[in-house]
Amino acid sequence: MTITTPNNSFNATLQDLIEYPANGINSTVLLKDNNSQYSLFCLAAGTNIDEHTSTRNAVITVIEGSGNLNLEGKDIALTPGVFIFMPANAPHAVQAKENLAFTLALSEHLPAKKGVSQKTIDIVKSTAPVIKQHGKTITTRMYEIMFDTHPEVKSQFDMAAQANGTQHAKLATAVYSYATHIDDLESLKAMVDKIAHRHVATHVLPEQYPIVGECLLKAIKDVLGDAATEEVMTAWAEAYQALAGVFINREQQIYQNAS
Ligand code: HEM
Structure with missing residues (x-):
């Protein structure tokens, strides 16, 4: 579900949009245009997102709850207010210790790397x-x-x-x-x-x-x-x-x- 497109202005209090599933992940696209995408992720306590990569730069901002982000092999505690920049292609994995809510902002698609060695x-x-x-x-x-x-x-x-x-x-x-x-x-x-x-x-x-x-x-x-x-x-x-x-x-x- 996408809440809005760039044609309409939009504001919300993120805490009001948080909805945890009984298990797993509830994700909502808040805003999406041709370049960027902003989503709200709500993870039930105990949920893991296995290691993966993204082809876009990404920023996570934690709203509430607690968990762990393993970014390129380094553990980062996820607590309210924590802001993390993840460059494209950086392997990362998420673990929700308690119910955990964060926003994920994805950058534009990056230009293809020119050529190979x-x-x-x-x-x-x-x-x-x-x-x-x-x-x-x-x-x-x-x-x-x-x-x-x-x-x-x-x-x-x-x-x-x-x-x-x-x-x-x-x-x-x-x-x-x-x-x-x-x-x-x-x-x-x-x-x-x-x-x-x-x-x-x-x-x-x-x-x-x-x-x-x-x-x-x-x-x-x-x-x-x-x-x-x-x-x-x-x-x-x-x-x-x-x-x-x-x-x-x-x-x-x-x-x-x-x-
Ligand atoms: C560099 C990577 C990739 C190559 C070289 C590749 C190659 C191909 C080729 C040759 C076709 C057949 C096109 C035709 O019918 O003329 C095709 C179709 C398709 N590819 Fe890819 N692909 C790549 C990545 C992906 C990715 C990331 C996905 C995502 C899941 C994907 C999903 C599909 C699908 C769904 C079809 C249509 C198949 C069908 O009609 O059943 N491909 N791809």
Whole structure:
């Protein structure tokens, strides 16, 4: 539920909007425009939000209750009035000790990091033949991991295309094309455009990219086994992030033009 859009002025006393669920999280978008988003989060005592990252800068301001935020491995006590800035991509996890309410402000989507290092280009290109050879096995494994760990994304997918493997093959082709053209993204423009339109049609959001990234990297590691050295995995992590940035930007343009 969104309380308002930027067309209307709005003021509220946050304490009056706080509503705790019996278990888990109650989140309300207070204000959203094309760039930023402000939400109120109410966590029932004992709720945990597992470690994750965001592609946007974020600010948490605690209103009431108590808990813990682990930000990049450091514990920060959450008590009323605590204000925390979390840069994009910083891993974080939340634990509510008592009922806990805070606001979360998300910044604009940050521009994609321009390019990846030459070392990453070389390593990713060197893995292209194995990615081609094992492409469908990797993407099949990636969907298996994703639907298992994030079942909520299932509703966005055409499960018939999943069952007959069409989607696995399309993703495998896209990943292989990227591996071979990582230093020539211009030549992937038509492919990116087609996928981005499909993503917008299925309501893919920027914050879902880290989920796919994590599952794809795990799948590459599972399938390549010993060939997935730390160096290879670091290169693919950097490469995926750059590709995600390309999609997020293109999709933001499509979402904005459509609205
Ligand atoms: C860099 C990362 C990604 C790549 C390379 C990628 C690739 C693709 C490709 C090749 C397609 C098929 C497009 C077509 O039908 O022509 C597709 C569709 C789709 N992707 Fe992605 N994708 C990525 C990230 C994501 C993310 C983050 C999500 C969010 C959950 C997502 C969800 C979907 C959905 C729902 C479809 C439509 C599937 C269907 O019709 O059943 N993708 N993607």
